[in-house]
Structures are given as C-alpha cells and as structure tokens.
Amino acid sequence: MSTHRGEFNSKLGFILATAGSAVGLGNIWGFPFQVGSGGGAIFVLIYLAFCFILCYPIMVTEVAIGRKTSRNPVGAFNALGFRKWSFIGKLGIVSGFLILSFYNVLAAWSLGYFIEMLQGNFEVGQKFTQFTSNVPLIAVYSVIFMSATAFIVSGGIKSGIERTAKLLMPSLVIIILFLVGYAFTLPNAMQGIEFYLMPDFSKLNLQVVYSALGQAFFSLSLGMGALITYGSYFSRKEDIISSVAYITLADAGIAFAAGLMMFPFVFSQGLAPNGGSGLIFVTLPGVFASLGPMLGVFIGALFFLLLSFAALTSTVSLLEVPVAYVIDEYKLERKKAAWLVAGAIFLVSIPSILANGASEFFTSFVHYFGHDNPKSFMAMVVDVANSSLLPLGGCLISFFTAYIWKKENLNQELRIGNETFEGSFIEKYIGVAVCYLCPFILGVLFILTVLDLYFGIKIIT
Ligand code: TRP
Numbered sequence: 001m002s003t004h005r006g007e008f009n010s011k012l013g014f015i016l017a018t019a020g021s022a023v024g025l026g027n028i029w030g031f032p033f034q035v036g037s038g039g040g041a042i043f044v045l046i047y048l049a050f051c052f053i054l055c056y057p058i059m060v061t062e063v064a065i066g067r068k069t070s071r072n073p074v075g076a077f078n079a080l081g082f083r084k085w086s087f088i089g090k091l092g093i094v095s096g097f098l099i100l101s102f103y104n105v106l107a108a109w110s111l112g113y114f115i116e117m118l119q120g121n122f123e124v125g126q127k128f129t130q131f132t133s134n135v136p137l138i139a140v141y142s143v144i145f146m147s148a149t150a151f152i153v154s155g156g157i158k159s160g161i162e163r164t165a166k167l168l169m170p171s172l173v174i175i176i177l178f179l180v181g182y183a184f185t186l187p188n189a190m191q192g193i194e195f196y197l198m199p200d201f202s203k204l205n206l207q208v209v210y211s212a213l214g215q216a217f218f219s220l221s222l223g224m225g226a227l228i229t230y231g232s233y234f235s236r237k238e239d240i241i242s243s244v245a246y247i248t249l250a251d252a253g254i255a256f257a258a259g260l261m262m263f264p265f266v267f268s269q270g271l272a273p274n275g276g277s278g279l280i281f282v283t284l285p286g287v288f289a290s291l292g293p294m295l296g297v298f299i300g301a302l303f304f305l306l307l308s309f310a311a312l313t314s315t316v317s318l319l320e321v322p323v324a325y326v327i328d329e330y331k332l333e334r335k336k337a338a339w340l341v342a343g344a345i346f347l348v349s350i351p352s353i354l355a356n357g358a359s360e361f362f363t364s365f366v367h368y369f370g371h372d373n374p375k376s377f378m379a380m381v382v383d384v385a386n387s388s389l390l391p392l393g394g395c396l397i398s399f400f401t402a403y404i405w406k407k408e409n410l411n412q413e414l415r416i417g418n419e420t421f422e423g424s425f426i427e428k429y430i431g432v433a434v435c436y437l438c439p440f441i442l443g444v445l446f447i448l449t450v451l452d453l454y455f456g457i458k459i460i461t
Contacts, residue, residue, distance in 0.1 A: 005070060005328075006157035011238040013162040015246050017313075018063075018221075018230050020165035022251040023172065024314030025106050026219040028307055029280050031255040032262035034215050036273035039203030040195045043212055044259065046204075050216040051252045054441060057433035058222055058394045060244050061401050064413040066231025067240065072324040073225025076232070082404055088396045092225035093322050095389040099224070100318040101349040102381045104149075105356075107311035108141035109281060110304050117285070117300035120293055125285030128278055133357030142353060143346065145308075149315040150342035153323055154335040157233045161316055168309045175306040176257050182299070183264035192263030195273055205461055210449040213442075214387040220251055223393035226317050229324045239417040241426060277379075280307075319345070352378040370456010387449055395442035402435040410434065 008014040035043045069079035073089035109132065116124045116131075124131055132138065152160045183189060217223045234240070262280070265287045266273050275282055288300030319342060326337040355362035355377035364374035375383070401410055414430070415421050451457040 005233070007233050007235060008162050009158055011235070011243055013158075013166065014230070014234045014238070015243050015250075016169050017162050017165040017317075018227065018243075019247045019250040020161075020169050020313030021221045021226060021230065021317030022219060022247060022314075023169070023254045024219075024310045025103065025110070025307065026215070026314070027251065027255040028176075028258045028310055029106065029110075030215060031219065032259050033275070033277055033279035034211055035196065035259055036263075036266070036279055037276055038208045038211050039200060040273070041197050041199035042201060042203050043208055044196065044256075045199050046209060046212040047216055047255075048252060050213050051220065051248060054213075054433065054438055055216050055220050055222055055394075056244065056248050057430045058398055058438055059220060059227055059248065060240060060414065060430060061397060061410060061434055062222065062225065062227035063231035063234065063240050063244055064410055065397075065401070065405075066225075066228035067234045067236065068409075068413045070232045071228075072232070072328045073228045073321060074325055075328045076225075076228050077400075080405055082400070085400050085404060088393065088400060089225055089228070089325075091389065091396070092223070092228075092393055093325055095224040095385050095393060096226065096318050096321040097345060097348060098381050098385040098389070099218075100315060100345045102352045102378050102385075103311070103315060103318060104142055104146055104345065104349045105138065105352045105378065107145045107308065107315060108138050108353075110307040110311055111141045111145055112137065113281065113285075114301055114304035114308055117288065117297060117304055120297050122285045122289035122296065122300070125282050128282050129357045131281075135353060135358045138353050139350075142349065145312070145315065146342050146346050148312060149319050150338045152312070152316050153319045153342075154338035156334060161320065164316065165313050168313055172306055172309055173254070175302055176254065176261065179299070179303060179306075180257055180261045183261045183268075186264050186268035188267045188270075189264035192265070192267035192273075193260070195267070196259050196263040206448060206452060206458070210387060210391075210445055210452075213391055213445055214449075217390040217394060218386045219255055220248065221314070221317060223390035223397070224321065225393070226321050229321050230317065232324070236416055240414055241418050241421060352381060355379075368454050368456065383453060387453060388446070391442050391449070392446050395439055395446055398434045398438035398442070402439060407431050407435060 008017060065076050069076040071079050073092045074086045077083070077086035077089050112131065113124065152164050154160065221227060263273060266283055269283060269286055269290070271283050284303065285300065288296040291299060319338065322341045323334070323337045326332045326341060327334055351362050355365065357363055362377040365377040366380050367374045401407070411427060421427055448459060451459060
C-alpha cells in the first residue's frame with residue numbers, strides 16, 4: 001500500500017517538504033503585515049506562544065493520524081474506524097480548496113512583482129491597485145503558477161514534492177538571511193527592530209489574539225489535514241516528535257527572520273508599519289528603488305523570486321490534499337487528478353482575481369454586521385478559511401483524538417521511531433494539550449472570533 005502511494009525518501013526529506021509547506025507567503029507576506037497591524041511585538045509574543053504551546057501538539061497529532069492510516073484526511077478517519085468523523089477531513093478539503101483559491105492570486109502577484117522588479121519598474125508599489133486590477137495579466141501569472149504546482153504534484157512524492165523542497169528550501173534560507181543582514185545596515189533600522197521586539201501590552205485585545213491564532217495555524221499549515229496527508233508519506237522507521245519540532249522551529253524562525261528584515265525596511269522608508277495586507281507590495285518597491293537602479297533590481301528581483309519559491313512549496317501542499325483524496329478514494333491516476341483539481345481550483349480563484357479593483361461587485365462584496373467597511377470576495381475567503389475553518393479544524397482534530405480515537409492510540413503511534421517517548425515529559429505535555437488545552441482554547445476562541453468578526457458582537461474586547 002505505502003509503496004504504491006509513495007513515501008518520502010528520508011526523515012530530512014519529510015522535514016524539508018513539510019517545512020516547505022509551512023514556510024510560504026504566510027511567513028514572509030502575512031506575518032510581517034499582521035505584526036504591523038496587530039501592534040508589533042505583542043503580536044509576535046502571542047504568535048510564538050500559540051506556535052509552541054497549542055500548534056506543536058496539533059501538528060504532532062495530524063502527522064500521527066496520517067502515518068498511522070496512510071490515507072488522505074477523509075480516508076484517514078474511515079481507516080481508523082470512525083466514518084462519522086470523516087466530516088473533519090471533508091471540512092479540511094473544502095478549506096484547502098478555499099485557501100488555494102486566494103493563495104494562488106497572491107502567488108501570482110509575487111511572480112508578477114518579480115518580473116516588474118527585473119524590469120526596474122519600482123513605481124508598481126504606488127500603482128498597486130492598477131497592477132492587481134489588470135485581470136488578463138494576473139490571470140496569466142495565476143495560470144503559470146497553478147501549472148507549476150500541478151506539474152510538481154503530478155510528479156509524485158519523491159521526485160516531485162521532496163526534490164523541489166530540497167532545492168528551494170535551502171535557497172530560501174540563504175536569500176532571507178542575506179536580506180536580514182542588509183536590512184540592518186539601513187538608517188532607522190533600530191526603530192523598526194524596537195517596534196518589532198519591544199512589546200506594548202496596552203495594544204493587547206481579542207482581535208490581536210485571534211489574528212495571531214489564525215496566523216499560527218495558517219503558517220504551520222495546520223487544521224485542514226495537509227499534515228495528515230504529508231504524514232501519510234512518512235516512514236514508520238522515523239521519529240515524529242523531533243521531526244515536527246524541527247518543522248515548527250523552522251517555520252517560526254523564518255517568519256521571525258522575515259519580520260527582522262521587513263521592519264527595518266519599512267522604518268528606513270519613514271513608512272507606517274500598519275499598512276495592512278498590501279504592506280510588502282506597496283512599500284517594498286520603494287525600498288528597492290532607493291537602492292539605486294542596479295542594486296535595486298538585484299535585491300528586488302531576488303526578494304520576489306524568494307517569495308514565489310516560498311509560495312510554490314506551499315501551493316504544492318495545498319493541492320496535494322485534494323489530489324491525494326481523489327487518488328485514494330476515486331482511484332484516479334495521479335497526473336490526471338493533479339491537473340483536474342488544479343483546473344477546478346483555478347476556476348474558484350477567478351472571483352478573487354476580480355476582487356482587487358477589477359470588479360466593483362467582487363471588490364466590495366460583503367458587509368459583515370457591525371463593521372463599517374465592506375470586504376472583498378478575497379478578503380472574505382481569507383476570513384472564512386484562515387480565521388474560522390483552520391482553528392475549527394484544529395479544535396475538531398484534537399477533540400477527535402482525545403475523546404474518540406483516544407490518547408493511548410496516539411501515544412502508540414508516537415512511540416514508533418522514538419524509544420524515549422514513553423513516560424517522557426513531552427508525552428505528558430502532548431496528552432494535556434490534546435485532551436484539554438487545544439479543544440477548549442480553540443473552541444472558545446472559535447466562537448469569540450465568529451461572533452466578533454462576522455456579527456460585531458464583542459463578548460470580551
Ligand atoms: N503555511 C503556508 C504559508 O504559510 C500556507 C499553507 C500551505 C497552508 N498549506 C497549508 C495553510 C495548509 C493552511 C493549511 O504560506
């Protein structure tokens with residue numbers, strides 16, 4: 001069964017591919033802009049706490065469920081003998097579809113910016129809306145990006161996903177470290193660092209907490225079964241506990257480094273850090289322009305190339321989930337499945353392509369209760385998927401593991417490949433987190449988020 005489905009070559013291959021899934025636009029685009037809007041260092045603090053205290057145990061659980069069953073997220077629940085609970089996997093597939101449909105648009109922008117930077121077109125930052133509302137252009141980049149993703153996924157686990165991650169992940173780390181070093185040499189860099197690292201507790205509120213939670217889930221690719229799927233290709237000779245620890249560290253580390261790079265950039269330009277989701281697209285071209293034509297083109301192009309690489313290893317994991325589902329459950333051939341699903345997701349992403357200036361209808365698509373401004377179709381999909389479905393998925397997965405599948409079965413899987421796990425502190429901690437902390441905290445935050453975000457009802461502020 002497992003040779004037929006494919007398997008990662010090695011522990012390192014699994015770690016790099018999964019870190020490749022985790023490290024993406026979420027880290028380099030999403031994290032800095034959320035830190036900027038969420039009051040700086042206080043967001044960073046809460047984010048890191050969520051990553052290690054709540055997300056790490058859930059990630060371990062997802063990988064364990066995947067490896068135990070060697071199935072996609074829907075099949076996994078069936079294989080454990082709990083057909084009724086496979087709705088969690090179905091919810092995950094829907095989330096993955098939604099996420100990829102907007103992620104693909106952001107990835108298309110990154111790719112487009114790479115081309116703009118190569119041409120030395122630094123004005124694109126001021127003409128951001130003009131850029132995003134150029135539908136034919138964005139659609140072309142988007143098709144290119146989706147095709148690259150489908151191509152890699154159709155290559156399978158070892159020669160497609162693992163090989164791409166082994167090449168792209170180290171390149172990404174090198175480029176980002178170089179840019180961090182460069183950012184520190186800029187004037188006012190220290191002001192940026194202060195904003196980023198000195199917490200101001202007066203900025204703490206519920207919105208900061210749930211944004212940090214959604215961001216942590218999104219960044220770690222949690223809550224929709226992506227890691228059940230990747231875990232299903234992980235060898236039963238290897239250790240889940242340490243592998244997942246490396247992945248969490250790598251992901252949080254790269255997000256942290258992206259912040260170290262971004263805030264000196266922003267402050268050196270005398271710009272405000274709370275520019276919202278356009279932060280990197282609007283402000284960075286100006287930073288690159290100030291470097292002069294040669295260096296500006298070089299660093300600017302390098303940066304957006306990096307962003308596109310990071311996005312690619314993530315879109316691959318997003319596509320892999322529904323593709324694995326179609327292969328396992330409908331016995332479709334991998335190549336066919338990959339192109340078919342990619343095509344379907346591209347269709348779903350069309351309203352998001354139109355939602356950034358091109359069509360008034362999709363740009364001002366909904367008005368949530370209790371909020372002043374309308375939201376675009378794409379922003380709505382982001383809210384539904386990231387702030388709502390992912391934490392809900394995490395809550396359901398931990399609840400299922402704790403009370404339906406049972407902790408003892410989880411521990412049994414985690415002992416495989418790790419002789420010191422039994423009776424260890426980490427075993428106890430994961431038990432407490434999965435049984436009590438995760439279902440409870442995630443459940444409460446999910447309810448508070450939905451009430452606040454969509455209905456404007458604030459139970460606590
Ligand atoms: N983690 C990726 C990022 O930070 C995005 C991503 C890939 C993702 N696969 C996922 C998010 C699965 C949620 C679920 O950019």
